[in-house]
Amino acid sequence: MARYNFRETETNWQKRWAEAASFEVDEDPNRPKYYVLEMFPYPSGRIHMGHVRNYALGDLVARFKKAQGFNVLHPMGWDAFGLPAENAAIERGVHPAKWTRENIDAMREQLKRMGLSYDWRRELATCDPDYYRHEQKMFLDFHKHDLAYRRESWVNWDPVENTVLANEQVIDGRGWRSGAPVEKRLLSQWFLKITEYADELLTALDGLERWPDRVRLMQRNWIGKSEGARVFFDINGRDDRLEVFTTRHDTLFGASFCAIAANHPLASEIAAKNPELAEFVAKCNRLSTSEAAIETAEKEGFDTGLTAQHPFIPDLKLPIYVANFVLMEYGTGAIFGCPAHDQRDLDFARKYGLQVLPVVLPSDADAATFEVGNEAYIGDGRIFNSEFLDGMAVDDAKAEMAARLVEGNHGERTTSFRLRDWGVSRQRYWGCPVPFVHCEACGIVPVAEADLPVELPLDVDFDTPGNPLDRHPTWKHTDCPSCGKPARRETDTFDTFFESSWYFARFADAHSEQAFSPEAAKYWMPVDQYIGGIEHAVLHLLYSRFFTRALKKCGYLDVDEPFAGLMTQGMVCHETYRDMDGNWVYPSDLVRGSDGSWTDGKGRPVTTGRIEKMSKSKRNVVDPENIIDNYGADTARLFMLSDSPPERDLEWTEAGVEGAWRYINRLWRMITEPNISLPSELGDRPSSLTPAAETALKAIHKAIFSVTDSIDRFRFNSAVAQIRELTNALGELEGSKSADPGEDSAGDGDGDAWVLRFGFETLVRLIEPMTPHLAEELWHRLGHREMLTEQPWPVADPAMLVDDRVTVAVQVNGKLRGTIDVARDASEDIVRPEALALDTVQKILEGREPRRVIVVPNKIVNVVA
């Protein structure tokens, strides 16, 4: 029995597709375009199963859309700047550029072995000056359009990585990569004004209908819009006023203090003259932002001695504290405290003996006796103790208070966002240089466009920690573009999210002298289907949405949203194993004993643990290359698609891979060695078919319909199941023929053979997006000379999707009692008596008339006894 030789077949077709330039595309105004993009990888050196899943999903979509007649752009590139390259340089003495290039070469070869339908002409690497020169230009344009600016700011400093981290890169107060507790430092940093688009980025989420709700929700929370008011308090004995942001202006009459952040200008001013306060401020700055620290840190304050004048109660003067729980970065960096209705304020008030006056009365409480203990009341209710607000509901009181504040010039309605501007400066070497120069006379000066790119110097060393650019003997010395005098280059580089915020547009025109030609971008953008991990739900996707708008403002692009459709894939998981000493064991090291137990290869027992995301640290990884070597790319791809829906986690199992492998061989045998001889090509459909052939033909059309529908709805696992069902149906038809060859002489054999051939061709066409090499090979074995990748997607004949007779379920009181076989669309007059005539129904009715009979055509009859 000839086994399927995947090695030969896969390399052969990869070569043939490349020679035929099957997946190279150009703009074609006469065809609808479809842009499929998978999140490009960081070139770590080897692909892992997460990549395999991501690209198997993307390739399925790309090939499917191509077959449906779209002009499909499907590119691949490398997110090539970043810390691991520098770490490799430090640990192994390899230059980051060399390390990165070698990794890219290795990974490109691995990807090519997967048979993915990329237009490789468009490959790009973000560390290439030809790429990053354009983003330097973009940055200059952003600066011109007031979207990039520089300011002193408190930053998250990672003491291990020696760099600044974005807020998003701080997880539970620790660096996302190093895990070290993050410190606060004041540095001069470049920022992109993402907050200018906060509202638009929020409202536009509603229009992203082909994005998962989950991701939209996460972005919504991240942007964190809250409507409220700004209240102005006069500071007694001073000319200036204290501005406070609140969403609870309805509780203003319950205010008993004000508090400002340790970094608030007013705090700094007083601290300059007050060593005690200075000490308190320093203490606040030392406080780490880690979860543990926040949980345990007590609310603490320092009384400035100043008081704020309550806007509506002339003789109420609120003490102003500097408090450790007030953040400078949010709102105005100052609050008023209403202890009765805010837990933090209450904790603070109890500690410092401040008044707790309830002003919102729960509906079931009595105004005379209602008191707040150690739990603030944050629910709804009626306002009391509040003069002109008394008796109002919370929402009405907010509106009324806002109006009064405006009227008396005591405040204004305002909106606050949690989102902050994006700090893009990094004190690292392996990134895109920021194209600015520091001149003693002229200040911060942009590099002239003609002098771009500012290239990274390659002659650097990594022997000492910190930024090699800063230590380079000559690189940073240059002349001021403005006055010509000696000046110093900016030695910071961009956050690597910068590169990934526009690469999708570069793919439209990857070798352009411009960032991309406007025509090419206009044709290809936006990405129709973007596919990648949920871990990028906020950062990368939000930055890209902002970048696209910024690029539009600067005239590069004409779209608002970069990704019209988004699919977030689940993780690839695997069982974990440990030896007796608790060390993790690689699945590939396991040996199965005769009694079914596992050992680690040295005869020592191994225990099986939880199923977890594949990770190097737990060693529960399977190398895709081994799978491709042993089973072929098609098997790996098919398994990736068949077991779980894309958005859910997938458990990688050896048994599952075997199952996919078995199916591939079964399909191979079935089509290359059919039990009956097939017509050499598919002619016209024979006029008469045996009932079995007729049924099979219908099954083929139903499969076309349901597979297409499943793929359209991203139910790829269902699509695989439907393909397998069709395989089973065709196997039955084929089996019945070989078992009863006598029928052939009756003249029906031709019809059966025709249906079988039609079925095989359909099967091959349907499975091509999943197992392209196998499909292409079978297509040619069926006698075709043209490429399957150029064949159109099959279309089901609607007439073949319906049956003449249908099985209708018969229930009594909602419980299934039997089925009847009736003509499709048979009238109630026919169905009803047939249903009632069933023995099982009669037995329950015992001669009585049913109280009611519900007939749903072609579906069900429910007899109410």
Add this chain to the structure above:
RNA sequence: GCCCCUGUGGCGGAAUUGGUAGACGCGCCAGACUCAAAAUCUGGUUUCUGCAAGGAAGUGUCAGUUCGAGUCUGACCGGGGGCACCA
């Protein structure tokens, strides 16, 4: 703490969106082929009960809406995720 998602056989998961629950696969059991094994093929496989035909129960739990609920509503329990001193 707040917000969101989720719960179906031994396992991964289907279910035309309110109409025959368990498609398809994995695993397991039995059989065929084989000296034997592997591979392959055939059949079975929700649970309980029964020799059987059959009967009963069944989609986390409890209630509700409906002729009819895996699907809709409410409460509760379990699992997962996001945010978190955000005023």
